[in-house]
Amino acid sequence: MNSQKTLDRLLKNSLKRILFTGLVIIILCMILSCQKKNETNLLKIGLPQEPKSLNVWLATDGNSRKILSQIYQPLYTRDPKTLKIIPWLAREDPVFNKKKLAYTIKLRAAKWSDGSNFTSDDVVFNKKLFLDFKIPGYASKWKVIKKIDIIDDHTLVFYLKKPSAIFLSRVLTTPMVSKKEWEQIAARAKKTEKPLRSLQNHIIKKPLGTGPFMLAEYKKGAYVYMTKNPYFFGTGKKIGNYTLGPYIDSILFKIYGTSDVAILALKKGDIDMFWWEIQPGYIKDLKAQPDIKVFLNKKSALYYMGFNLRKPPFDDKILRQAIATLIDKEFIITRILQNYGSSMRSIIPSGNIFWHNPNVRQYGLGLNNEERFKTAYELLKNAGYTWDKEPVISEKGIVEGQGIHLPDGNPMENFVILTPPADYDPKRAFAGMMIQEWIRKMGMPAFARPMSFNSLLDRVKGKHDFDAFILGYGKLNLDPDYLRAFFYSKYDKPRGWNMSGYNNPGFDKLAKKQRSIIDEEERKKLIWKMQAILMEDIPYIPLYNPHILEAVSKKRFKGWVEEVNGIGNIWSLCMVKKNNGKEK
């Protein structure tokens, strides 16, 4: 009996205990939410993934670059509107001496974030660092420099070994690091067995930079906190037609694991901007939000279908041209990109106005499905292709062909179009599937195969074991020198960028020549000719250039600067200011 009573009391007590703990939890949650008051001049940006590293030599991923590009600045950069090269850390345009192949460059009186001066010594140190350590991406560009003469603290002369078309656009746009900070580290690293690796593995807590922001704290896995650099050289100056700030005190980069969660945070107001492109599926919902502004910009990107020219029958130009004709680019733009993109007519995107050649050969442009099919059919038939069951084109419509045979009489073997998996990039995966269907109508045994990205790259770039593939470059440099990288015959080797195995001596000559032509108009003629050749031989079929969709919250900040490749750039961060309710 006694035990029964004590048990009852215990039970009643435990009920009370549960209620009590519940109450405590609720109160605690309320305290927590009170703490999160919004700091007024703090910009909150969402990142889709953790930055790989804040070591500038190791950080090749986009997210690290987003942060590091606020710290380390180059001598020259591109104007956000005109895309022309303008002086940034340099004071004015370089003075070129043609005879001596020398560029005289005057530097601004800029300061590092600890107050020390940015001088010519720093620039020379950078060159030495790049070449001594053979830093990937930097050394190959800077090795064209024979020597640098220091005239005074703010004047330098660069002497080149040979004329280089990309000197301004690729070499002088390299971010500069501080000699004071890296000298010791470099000296120590050089003594180790793997100097480059030691350099790359070094961790700096508060890196010195000449940019608008400094790194205050980096909490791995959670956030990066940056504060305004009081010594930023651009504050108050008018560069690129913008009077630069920054007008905010600090930036908090919050790291999210998935886009979903980040976009929800954006809607809630937990972040002011999500620095990543947004899939078209979200846009309708975002546009309906009163506090959200959606930006649409062109990209300097190339998404294409490539062939293995080393492997017959893909070495036959006519076959490639026929396939190009059969591809319904409009379908891809309207259905797969949901109209957020433009079709590509050349390897160089049309947004790159100066270098893009609009007069190259087009395949199937303006034709409807039947006309395209007819054109492709005639192309193939005249080249000697035959069919088991020939396609029939009449007023009633098209009857598909079956079992195509090559001109030598043999049937075409099954071939595989490799694509990234649908979860990695639905656009490419789906484009592959549709292209498979279109090609099959002509009797070609095509199979689209999604494959994990690593394996795909290994087969296409490493082993050259493939028939066709669909890949893309999301951020092509605005300088067209990559035409050379992709199609020059000497880059046809394992891990080389000439993945298709294109080998055209005429093209090679032009590619080599354009590299040393400094006069832009002269160079343009060659670049245009190269594009014409490429679109005639069509080792790559350019498919589409997606637009970049981004969204910001209008509630607290305004003033985002749109540029090719979106609003995520240094100009935006220097120009955003508090929105005092006037922004519509």
Added chain:
Amino acid sequence: MKTKKFIFNKLIEITILFFIILTILFFLFRAAPGDPITRMVDPNLTPEDIQHLIAQMGLDQPAWKQYIIYIKNFFTGNLGHSFHYGAPVSSIILNRMPCTILLFTTSTLLAAFVGVFLGKIAAWKKGSRLDNFLSIGALLCHTLFIPWFALLVLWILAYKVGWFPLGGIISPELWIRDTSIFIKVLDVLHHMFLPLLTLFIIHLGSYLLLMRSSMLGVIKEEYIITARAKGLSNKVIRDKHAARNAALPVITSVGLSLAFSINGGALTEQIFTWPGIGRELIFAVSNNDYPLAQACFLLITAVVLIANLIVDLLYAYMDPRIKY
């Protein structure tokens, strides 16, 4: 003592096993296609640059040489440098481990306690509506698909209702300022609630069912009938006699089902972006970051092996029939 010899033998066995797995893993990674360099789709890098990077990362050495270096380093605690982050692997693991341990142990302990408690009640009242309710509920919990359930929890509690954060372990706004430790702890707990809830519910089912069937077996035993005859109250019999004995298999099952728990833990961490070892492993594996993936996997293996050793010891301790 016999147990000492037993423990010693087992430890040696585990160590050998560990190194076998390490070796297999090491060569497995190097036998497969795709390395981090091929993932750098950057036109800036020339083949020469790529070659240079490979040499710097030590990937150009023959595999057996790399292996020897790895083993040598292993004993000094140097697990190599992550290909992706550049930082030493050991520091990354030390950074992530506390998060996983926190989540894992809390959810397992909670699920075990509540599972035992409810299972005991269910068995005692076998056949009643309460028992059916609990059993079916447990069955449902046991067969839930973890990622889906986690997504559901996230959707409803974090998005629709909005009481809990959408992921991560802290709210950065609170940590960039000087807030008290109390608030910081509260923040972490706030973030931990949802992954904890998910893991708790998923594991509750199996512990409940196990406890229930174990109890059912025990209840039929002789000594319970004796205790009833003695006139002891139901609750005392249930808790002091039956449950104590029935709980033992549940405790050992914690160790045995560790493999299952780890799978579930990794998936949960991924969805709630809880920065733990499981999530890091998935990430490292996607990026072909061999040193990091290898270290994460070896850590998990070590934990599993040791846990099983403890379980074996417990069995030996509890069941006098087993002699080693």
Added chain:
Amino acid sequence: MKNTKKRPENKNHYVERFTKGWAIYIKNPMGKAGLIILLVFMLMAIASFFVPLLGPVYDPMTGADPNITYSTGPSFQHWLGTDFIGRDLFVQLLEGAKVAFIVGLSCAFISVVLGTAIGMISGYAGGIIDTLLMRVADIFMVLPSLVILLILASLWELSIWVIIFIIAIMRWPSVSRIIRSQTLSLKSRPFIEASRVAGASNFRIIFKHIMPNVLPLAFLYMTFRVTSAILVEAALSFLGFGDPGQVSWGMMLQWVWSSGHMFQAPYWLLPPGICISLLTLSFYMLGRAMDEVLDPRLRKEGEGE
């Protein structure tokens, strides 16, 4: 005496056992429910062969509706709606059922065959072979299958059959243990002794005499293997490491998650998860009910032999 009469009785003996077992099974509510749910899914799996024949729009991988370019909710043409490319979700669900069955049953079958064979050999042979095999079983049992699969899937392109095979390899130990203990208890039975004396080879003894008695148990454990196989494959696909050319429930969840429709499309998020849970639940219930048939101790009082 019994031996000579054994052959003609064998067939009837099995049938009798089966019908008796069935009667007990069907009385169990769990067993009934499990069977019904299973039948529904089997219908779905069979339907997945026929529905795509209705038209190209109904192909799970490439069937993009020409009029729909984004994810839509349930409609007359698309019973569950469409995914982000415009493919019918219901067809994908059916395809997923087919894949789940194939994966689950194949894995279970392979691992049970393997586990039974090894369990029988180990139990019968004893000695070093036994110790060695059981050690190996211990090792496999202890390792987390998903993690291993992840590592393997990231290194090589795993097609659905390779995945099935690997899951099966990781899962045989639990079966073999049970079979082994059963074999051990059978080993000392008189009819085995008699066969040995009569000169039957070990092989014959194992496969002709032990196996039939061990099979029902093996079959029972097969149902449990099915559940874990389905769950592991779904988890693997969910993380993005499954066979990219194959639609499965896990893949559907991966798509809803990575295409950003998780919070906006409950008609896409809920069905695959519910299906996975229900299917595994039904197999589990099936197994538990069968457990009662085979193990008389678990039956309610009043039933039984």
